[in-house]
Amino acid sequence: MEVHKFGGASVKDDNGVKNITRVLKSLTATPKIIVISAMGKTTNAIEEIINSYFHTPEKVKENIDLIKSKHLAIANNLFKTPNHSIFTCIENLFTELEYFLEKNKSPNYDYVYDQVIIYGELLSTKIVSAYLNENHFENTWIDARNLIKTDATYRDAHVNWEQTTAQIQNTINPNKITITQGFIAADEHNFSTTLGREGSDYTAAIIAYATNAKSVSIWKDVDGLLNADPRHFENPILLEEISYSEAIELAFYGASVIHPKTLQPLQKKEIPLHIKSFYHPEAGGTTVGRASKLKPEVPCYIVKHGLVLLSLSSLDFSFFVEENISEIFALFHKYQIKVDLIQNSAISFSVCVDNKFNNIDKLITHLQAKFKVSYNKDVSLYTIRHFTPEAQKKIEKNKHVLLKQVTRETLQLITKK
Numbered sequence: 001m002e003v004h005k006f007g008g009a010s011v012k013d014d015n016g017v018k019n020i021t022r023v024l025k026s027l028t029a030t031p032k033i034i035v036i037s038a039m040g041k042t043t044n045a046i047e048e049i050i051n052s053y054f055h056t057p058e059k060v061k062e063n064i065d066l067i068k069s070k071h072l073a074i075a076n077n078l079f080k081t082p083n084h085s086i087f088t089c090i091e092n093l094f095t096e097l098e099y100f101l102e103k104n105k106s107p108n109y110d111y112v113y114d115q116v117i118i119y120g121e122l123l124s125t126k127i128v129s130a131y132l133n134e135n136h137f138e139n140t141w142i143d144a145r146n147l148i149k150t151d152a153t154y155r156d157a158h159v160n161w162e163q164t165t166a167q168i169q170n171t172i173n174p175n176k177i178t179i180t181q182g183f184i185a186a187d188e189h190n191f192s193t194t195l196g197r198e199g200s201d202y203t204a205a206i207i208a209y210a211t212n213a214k215s216v217s218i219w220k221d222v223d224g225l226l227n228a229d230p231r232h233f234e235n236p237i238l239l240e241e242i243s244y245s246e247a248i249e250l251a252f253y254g255a256s257v258i259h260p261k262t263l264q265p266l267q268k269k270e271i272p273l274h275i276k277s278f279y280h281p282e283a284g285g286t287t288v289g290r291a292s293k294l295k296p297e298v299p300c301y302i303v304k305h306g307l308v309l310l311s312l313s314s315l316d317f318s319f320f321v322e323e324n325i326s327e328i329f330a331l332f333h334k335y336q337i338k339v340d341l342i343q344n345s346a347i348s349f350s351v352c353v354d355n356k357f358n359n360i361d362k363l364i365t366h367l368q369a370k371f372k373v374s375y376n377k378d379v380s381l382y383t384i385r386h387f388t389p390e391a392q393k394k395i396e397k398n399k400h401v402l403l404k405q406v407t408r409e410t411l412q413l414i415t416k417k
């Protein structure tokens with residue numbers, strides 16, 4: 001059994017969907033589980049529906065119609081008969097979504113988010129499944145909410161591995177092609193949950209773990225894992241092989257091509273992960289596995305923008321010790337703030353955090369009750385794994401460096417524009 005994951009970029013339009021058949025044809029005929037994300041930037045567009053639902057309800061309809069017309073246009077290009085059952089299926093999903101928004105009484109943003117955001121993945125998998133069924137890849141569509149079971153931490157749910165493994169093993173037929181959604185799951189009451197933005201890679205890894213898959217392949221719009229994000233760095237180099245631990249480090253520091261949680265389940269069972277280009281399915285791409293640490297051995301660059309650098313000091317010059325540090329971390333947890341870098345001295349504590357859940361101002365107000373707080377919003381964090389003096393010089397050039405941290409393998413810089 002192989003697991004293949006196609007992300008938003010690979011199914012952004014009808015040609016992307018058609019291209020999946022080309023990718024599948026290039027592979028051996030082993031049965032496959034295919035995990036698919038929402039088409040293109042649909043998840044962002046659904047976030048607009050959710051935001052309008054809470055803040056500008058008069059815009060909800062317009063935002064829904066926008067997404068509906070995009071999916072109908074793609075389906076129109078893929079299915080030549082207007083009475084194809086996919087059109088009723090698309091209509092039904094939108095009716096279900098509108099019904100939820102009309103009847104919902106919960107003011108809980110995260111809960112509503114998860115009940116609504118899942119339609120991106122439901123729509124894309126229905127369309128791709130129907131298209132593949134008509135094009136020599138007979139498959140079974142499965143609702144991932146019947147496979148992946150989580151707690152009720154909406155928008156960042158934690159997997160119940162025991163239940164999930166049992167559900168996957170009992171539901172998936174290992175001799176057939178299965179199509180399911182990435183990113184989405186369900187809690188014990190069958191309310192929808194999600195695994196965190198860009199979580200479809202993680203879904204593929206969970207399924208591979210539960211089925212003891214031979215490999216996982218994630219199909220991307222790049223040649224594989226590169227030593228730098230091509231959107232921010234010129235002439236990146238393809239990493240042909242990389243160890244699990246090295247890839248986990250890169251993903252943790254922010255190499256957004258792989259969701260950071262993806263590698264742990266794969267490493268546990270030594271399932272190789274291939275990162276490959278859907279434009280060139282025959283090319284080698286990157287293999288993450290047990291073998292070489294990094295091939296070729298080159299510095300790897302990662303940048304994260306839009307972070308916040310918080311500097312705290314005690315109001316009475318008392319030391320920063322375990323007690324107040326643990327108090328600060330409890331607040332990060334409460335406000336869903338992810339920590340990227342920490343530096344502390346006797347009476348001060350600097351921490352670079354992200355603001356994904358938009359809670360930073362609440363956190364700052366809370367901290368100000370106890371500490372002197374200064375902060376810099378919109379800073380960038382540059383990380384160089386296996387840095388060299390040349391690599392360091394290249395990154396520091398023309399930047400205002402606010403903080404620097406060096407370990408044997410890694411150099412990190414926080415810079416302000």
Ligand SMILES: Nc1ncnc2c1ncn2[C@@H]1O[C@H](COP(=O)(O)OP(=O)(O)O)[C@@H](O)[C@H]1O
Binds near residue numbers: 010
């Ligand atoms: N080190 C890296 N190597 C390759 N791509 C990277 C790297 N860091 C960031 N990226 C970006 O990741 C993108 C692919 O990931 P993503 O957008 O999540 O794909 P999808 O949503 O289709 O699964 C690439 O287009 C590239 O810009």
Ligand SMILES: N[C@@H](CC(=O)OP(=O)(O)O)C(=O)O
Binds near residue numbers: 197
């Ligand atoms: N659609 C979700 C899940 C996901 O993983 O998407 P992608 O594979 O396109 O990154 C998101 O955009 O967050």
